Amino acid sequence: MELQLLMVLVVVNILLAIFIAFFRAYLQCQVKNIATKEDIRIIAEKIESIKNDHSKSLEDYKTGLINQYESSRAEISMVAKLDQELIDLSVKINDTIYKFTQLNDLSRAGNISDDLFLLTQHLVKYKVRYGHLQAAKDIVDINNNIEQIKKKFKTDDDPERLQELSDLYNRLDIALQKMLSLFIAKAKA
Secondary structure (H helix, E strand, C coil): CHHHHHHHHHHHHHHHHHHHHHHHHHHHHHHHHHHHHHHHHHHHHHHHHHHHHHHHHHHHHHHHHHHHHHHHHHHHHHHHHHHHHHHHHHHHHHHHHHHHHCCCCHHHHHHHHHHHHHHHHHHHHCHHHHCCCHHHHHHHHHHHHHHHHHHHCCCCCCHHHHHHHHHHHHHHHHHHHHHHHHHHHHHHC
16 A cells, blocks of 8 residues: 555656646746737837837928928019019010100100119119129119219200110110010020
């Protein structure tokens, strides 16, 4: 009976050793799974954080681009308006010069001076936009020369005055054509 008891004890010890080994392996696997789950949770949180940061950065960049676009659009609209005012004044003066020089309509000389004054003021006021253009510089110089001629001669119908004005108006016509050609070329392109 002792032998049987010993056998039972040996079998129980073997079963207990197997159970402990299995339980130890099971616990190690569970610990690994818990650690893996924790690692996955940490990685998922980092990914979500990076995703949120990138999303915020992208939104900020998009907002900046939209603001830049709107600013550029407003600037282009303003420049187009300035250019249109310049073109309108130039065409008006050009037409008046034609009537003065080709049709000998002397009554137009005052209109040329008034419109030229407005054009010159426009060119001077927006010098940043037009100051680099040689045609703009020529127009301002011609306006100054016309003002000097007005002061030089006492009467409007003095032949020498009319000749000098006619010469200046021809120069002005050329400068206006150059100026307009710059904008017409842009409009066609």
